[in-house]
Amino acid sequence: MRTIEWRDGTVITIDQTRLPHEAVILEMKSCDDVAEAIKTMKIRGAPLLGAAAAFALALEAYHSKAEERGELINELENAAEILKGTRPTAVNLFWAINRILDKARGFSGNAKDLATFVVEEAQKIADEDAAANRLIGNYGAELIHDGDVILTHCNAGALATVEYGTALGVVRAAWEQGKRIKVIATETRPKLQGARLTTYELKRDGIPVTLITDNMVGYVMYRRLVSKVIVGADRIVQDAVINKIGTFTIAVLAKEHNIPFYVAAPKSTFNLTNTSADVVIEERKPEEVTHIGSQRITTEGVDVLNPAFDITPLEYVTAVICENGILYKDDFGKFKANL
């Protein structure tokens, strides 16, 4: 099963907050259902957020009672506003919404045909993401050799995408090619996507994985236990990669230890009209830090920072792997020029 699927007016996904303990299937019937699932991180991962937002608009269109094309466009625009208010950092969500709205506005048929068109376009976005991940996997696997130990952060796997994964797509492709590799997964506080999701995915596929706390990254590099780092991205701007909090810390450590630091992400993650100064880093509620599950882990009333993402300047990035290939720093400039 894909991580997200359209089934006749219902969108199906897995509740990622309940993994790895329970595999609870979510059925969403409206844009509001999807928006709520995104806010609460039942759905997460930049490429998946793009597909989810697209399917949320598809749900609006499919269930709409609008009889006029203009009315449906209005409804889609209102739904888009709700979706854009869910999470500010990952760009794929905005990219998917804008793609569908732009195409809907340019569509000349009636409301019913437009609804069908929106559902098809959402499906196309999902299919493209699945295809992009395979390509990213294949390109990225060229960089991976027998004996590599790959450190990854958060979850940039099948669960963060429609299927296969970005960073873990590279790992999967290398593994499927028979390369003997191992993965070190950081637990990724505060939401523990590494501990909960990455270990779950990799163990299911039989790929060797070792879990560490985030603050062990320096130690495993010092001990030469890591040969490459591969992470995903929530947004790639002109000068930086925006990804899960903790990514920049790993990038600095990789640079200090001369370990290649790769970012695997589809083009829907690229936002090259902006720089890091334009990016809003989402600050999430303090309880994610002060509690684990229902358990308080600190003194009552303590102040907390909880940025969900950080900013890794491109100088720390060895290459970006996307569905067009491997973009080294110089290529990246050329790539920018061609967008």
Place this chain on the structure above:
Amino acid sequence: MRTIEWRDGTVITIDQTRLPHEAVILEMKSCDDVAEAIKTMKIRGAPLLGAAAAFALALEAYHSKAEERGELINELENAAEILKGTRPTAVNLFWAINRILDKARGFSGNAKDLATFVVEEAQKIADEDAAANRLIGNYGAELIHDGDVILTHCNAGALATVEYGTALGVVRAAWEQGKRIKVIATETRPKLQGARLTTYELKRDGIPVTLITDNMVGYVMYRRLVSKVIVGADRIVQDAVINKIGTFTIAVLAKEHNIPFYVAAPKSTFNLTNTSADVVIEERKPEEVTHIGSQRITTEGVDVLNPAFDITPLEYVTAVICENGILYKDDFGKFKANL
């Protein structure tokens, strides 16, 4: 109250695994009681481990039925072996044990007088630690200025020492001098000493503290929210500082951002006959990583690393603050020569 106290044949301390939720007082009557409390981290913090080991020998001596001086020495040597088997990395424990054993062996009185002498020597070790922390605080406070934001890791506070603290001793001394400072505390997975103990101590003293997850250190430095780092140490060898896992990661980030990185530790932490190659890094049980409290946070059966400490080469250390003063890299060499 001091963190550890001798009261007529009983050693009193606070159970640090229950903080900040409950203040449970532990009463220990034997060396075995103390060894068990050390193993389970009810007692932790390098300087406190030194005092605790000393008091454990004091308990043995005080309650001994030995009538011969040699018999008591034997009992103390057996107790010392048990204590040395508790935790391998922090050197203060070995230092305190060896100091008492050496002095006991050189003591010429009878068994009863030797017992009294051992209790007095243990008390002296505790008193010296308390005094050393005040001196460390005063020397270190010279480095701290109005407006400083000090990042600290784990807990190098009153709870890690007999009283006042090393890294937090510096913070306290600066605060008592009226300097307007703030602290950023890392939560310090897996055992969360930062979230549980450092925030607790600082809030009780009214010193502003903000809690972050360990992987946010890069972000707060990137945002220029940190002006200095001060941490404690479990062992300082010729070429490196051994401290709580995560310290090296912070040191690399501090270097990359030109932020001073200070280590505050009493001389009982110095082990300058050894290098980092000689140090055994304690590997603790996987459940500390796979669980938080009783709550499993990851996939069943996943492999885990759990080194309790890491190694920060001296090149990353701006200065070591001890009871003799501030030792910059050059002074450190001279200091070594004088030991």
